[in-house]
Amino acid sequence: MSEQVLHPIIRSHTIIGAQIVSNLPGFEKAPSLILDHHEYWNGHGYPRARKGKEIVAGAQLIRAADTFDTILQTNPDKTLSEIMKNMKELVNKEFNKSVFSSLKKIMSDNNFFHDLVDAQKLPGLLFRLRDEIPANGIDDRTDILGTSLDIFGQIIDSKHAYTAGHSKRVSQYSLLIAISMNLPHDEVTKIKWAGLVHDIGKVAIPPAILDKASELSEDEYTLLRKHTVYTEEILETVSCMKELVPMAAAHHERFDGNGYHRKLKGEDIPLGARILAVADSFDSITSLRGYRDTGLIPLAIDEMKNVSRKQFDPDVVEAAIPIFQSL
Ligand SMILES: [Fe+2]
Ligand SMILES: [Fe+2]
Structure with a gap:
């Protein structure tokens, strides 16, 4: 793919990915791998058009795996x-010979490929590989x-200018x-976590709707409201996040039963979701395109009081x- 035709957002995903993962304890080597994973051996990749051995070796493995997939x-x-x-044709263009040799070696075990493409067998394959890979030295006490x-x-x-910092702030407000x-402490922790992922379903909503500056049409609004359904579906697939589903998926329910997507009412809405709803709404009123405007706090508080018992607990x-x- 020619580097000139790529949209800047696509080009920057390697940089943003590297920045994000740099916070993960035990993964100190990951940022450089992510940063270089779209670099090509012949220098035609991005974001820095690195060439040959300038590219971090592990990033070439990701490159080959990415293209294979x-x-x-x-x-x-x-x-x-x-x-x-097809992969062989890319040797010395996208990735080097030794990466291709490694790929060939792995794929010579036919079971590996069959397990890889079989959704039923893939989890077993991943668990087997996890046991074979040496421990990465992550401290068990790390949260x-x-x-x-x-x-x-x-x-x-x-993902979007409008939502910059939103999940983090909703999480912090909900925690407080x-x-x-x-x-209880466990409940507080779950609420804090649910705040971080409550809008994860928005990844399934077209950016044109999320970023639309003008008013949404009825159809667009219907689609936007589906993000809580997607939040539920996404979190359901991750075993350690299942516990967060009832809270996170209900953050747009209203105390009077007129919210979405289940139209839960009053105390049928999990308490964590009732807290997220208040924090979410407060942040939406006081943040414009991701920047907090403290001047809007009194307005937001008045609004909360007005709709208390209707929208909020x-x-x-x-x-x-x-x-x-006190903010
Ligand atoms: Fe939401
Ligand atoms: Fe939200």
Whole structure:
């Protein structure tokens, strides 16, 4: 693919990815691998047009795996040998010879390829590989789940100017409200995490709708509202996040039962979701294109009071107002 025709957003995903993962403890080598994973051996890649040995070695492995997968996804009927033929043509262009040799070696084990493309067998293959790979030295005491969710939040927030920092702030506001309501520590932690991923379903909403400056049409609004369904579906697929589903998926339910997507009412809405709803709405009013405007705080507080009991749980609003006033 010619580097000139790439949209700047596509070109920058390597840089943004490297920045985001640089916060993950135990993954100190990952940022440079991500940064270089679209560099080509012949120097025609991006973002820095690095060439040959200037490219971090591991990034070349990702490059080859990425292309292998793209060929497979776009031509699901291709046989392994046909894909390998396509890959061979890219040697010394996209990746070097030794990367191709490694790929050939792995794929010579036919079971590996069959397990890889079989959704039923893939988890088993991943677990087997995980056991074979030496430990990466991550300290067990590290709050790895919390940090990973934090990174998820950054990924969601970095997608759109409108939502920059939104997940992080919703998480922080929700945490403070939960603490001030004297909730147990475990519950507080879950609410904080659910705040980070509550809008993860927005990744499935077209950017043209999320970024639209003018008012949305009825159809567009219907689609936007589906993001809570997608949040539910995405989190359901990750075992350690399942616990967050009831809270995260219900953050647009209203106390009077007129919200979405299940039209839950009153205390049928999980308390964590009632807290997220207040934090979410407060952040939407006080943030413009991702930048907080503290001048809007009194307006947001008035709005919270006005719709308390209709949109929001009045107990949550009562706990939240002193926090919002002190921001
Ligand atoms: Fe939302
Ligand atoms: Fe939100």
